[in-house]
Amino acid sequence: xxxxxxxVLERGAEFTGEFxxxxxxxxxxxxxxxxxxxxxxxxxxxxxxTQLSPDGLNWIDAEHLAAVELDxxxxxxVTWRVSEFGGWLRLRGAxxxxxxxRGPRLRIxxxxxx
Amino acid sequence: MLAADxxxxxxxxxxxxxxxxxxxxxxxxxxxxxxxxDGNGDLSTVDDHMRDFRPPQVSNCTFFDTGTHxxxxxxxxxxxxxxxxxxxxxxxxRRLTMARKGLVQLxxxxxxxxxxxxxxxxxxxxxxxxxxxxxxxxxEAQFGAFTVATDICGDGGLRxxxxxRYRNTTVDNKLDQRWVYPVVPEPTPREHLxxxxxxxxxxxxxxxxxxxxxxxxxxxxxxxxxxxxxVNWHYLRWLIxxxxxxxxxxxxNDTTLDLREVPVPVYTDRYDSLENLLNFYFSVRTxxxxxxxxxxxxxxxxVDW
Numbered sequence: 001x002x003x004x005x006x007x008v009l010e011r012g013a014e015f016t017g018e019f020x021x022x023x024x025x026x027x028x029x030x031x032x033x034x035x036x037x038x039x040x041x042x043x044x045x046x047x048x049x050t051q052l053s054p055d056g057l058n059w060i061d062a063e064h065l066a067a068v069e070l071d072x073x074x075x076x077x078v079t080w081r082v083s084e085f086g087g088w089l090r091l092r093g094a095x096x097x098x099x100x101x102r103g104p105r106l107r108i109x110x111x112x113x114x
Numbered sequence: 115m116l117a118a119d120x121x122x123x124x125x126x127x128x129x130x131x132x133x134x135x136x137x138x139x140x141x142x143x144x145x146x147x148x149x150x151x152d153g154n155g156d157l158s159t160v161d162d163h164m165r166d167f168r169p170p171q172v173s174n175c176t177f178f179d180t181g182t183h184x185x186x187x188x189x190x191x192x193x194x195x196x197x198x199x200x201x202x203x204x205x206x207x208r209r210l211t212m213a214r215k216g217l218v219q220l221x222x223x224x225x226x227x228x229x230x231x232x233x234x235x236x237x238x239x240x241x242x243x244x245x246x247x248x249x250x251x252x253x254e255a256q257f258g259a260f261t262v263a264t265d266i267c268g269d270g271g272l273r274x275x276x277x278x279r280y281r282n283t284t285v286d287n288k289l290d291q292r293w294v295y296p297v298v299p300e301p302t303p304r305e306h307l308x309x310x311x312x313x314x315x316x317x318x319x320x321x322x323x324x325x326x327x328x329x330x331x332x333x334x335x336x337x338x339x340x341x342x343x344x345v346n347w348h349y350l351r352w353l354i355x356x357x358x359x360x361x362x363x364x365x366x367n368d369t370t371l372d373l374r375e376v377p378v379p380v381y382t383d384r385y386d387s388l389e390n391l392l393n394f395y396f397s398v399r400t401x402x403x404x405x406x407x408x409x410x411x412x413x414x415x416x417v418d419w
Contacts, residue, residue, distance in 0.1 A: 024171060
């Protein structure tokens with residue numbers, strides 16, 4: 001069988017500024033897909049950038065993927081695919097809620113396959 | 115039979131092997147633990163200290179200095195990784211049930227590491243009373259503790275945990291390196307819902323008061339191997355008795371601890387929906403705020419049933 005694994009990188013945390021998800025090591029995987037859901041809306045946007053790393057310590061934006069813009073005013077979901085990513089993945093994000101002090105709550109899944 | 119199989123000959127199982135997990139073949143049923151949630155799947159109802167135990171990773175043990183280390187055999191190990199937050203715990207659990215009661219044994223080849231620190235600050239050469247001297251490395255004092263434990267329930271809802279923890283450092287980051295066990299049962303989501311307990315995000319979910327952990331051994335040095343990027347695999351064998359609801363013994367490499375007198379606290383309340391529960395978990399907890407990692411090359415559970 002082909003190995004596959006789904007990891008929940010964030011489960012509903014509130015985001016109000018710049019952030020990065022925890023490093024996730026998946027050297028066995030050839031393809032992956034992020035799903036980002038707005039669980040609890042807040043007016044504004046979140047920009048999400050896929051990042052790669054050779055060692056889990058030093059990070060760089062994926063050269064072949066544009067940043068993803070997510071409107072967090074209502075519930076919703078965005079997804080994109082990632083390939084040829086080396087052994088690690090994470091997301092760099094910037095939340096820009098229009099109401100100062102309250103950001104959206106996001107759930108982030110990473111689905112990987114051999 | 116065992117001697118003829120190089121994979122199984124690394125273990126010393128009881129007569130029946132229930133599970134043999136080699137992480138070259140995926141996660142083998144080891145999954146992230148989470149607390150309980152309400153009827154709407156609202157995860158904000160999960161206890162703060164049980165909502166972020168982090169997904170396990172299938173790792174080839176890659177480091178910044180030498181690249182891929184690999185596992186004991188093959189490429190991959192199961193990796194539990196904490197956040198860089200003081201007190202944060204990562205937990206992977208495996209969920210079985212009991213077909214009978216009796217002896218149950220868990221064996222694993224494992225290792226543990228704190229994340230490497232890269233920078234130019236001379237202060238990074240010392241931590242927790244350990245100063246880099248070309249042999250000892252402050253990374254070793256940045257690793258908190260790892261735990262192997264069970265969650266068992268039967269006989270009409272009688273529930274208990276057997277728990278063994280290697281407390282590498284105390285919560286104030288001093289090397290301790292003793293095996294310890296809790297003298298209280300783990301706080302549960304039901305106790306929280308009933309208003310009997312409320313723990314914070316980084317609290318120790320197994321037993322939150324450090325005074326409730328009692329030593330089961332003298333200090334026992336491991337082979338951390340100096341720096342945070344050299345991996346030496348250790349052997350662990352833990353025997354419990356689900357008929358007597360007791361620990362029996364714990365072997366780590368060349369040392370075996372007799373655990374027959376270690377108390378196993380039982381919940382005073384009975385639990386529904388858990389009949390014949392037999393869960394195993396591994397956890398890793400950082401006391402320093404540096405990410406801590408527990409790597410499992412393979413895990414074997416056997417019984418005398």
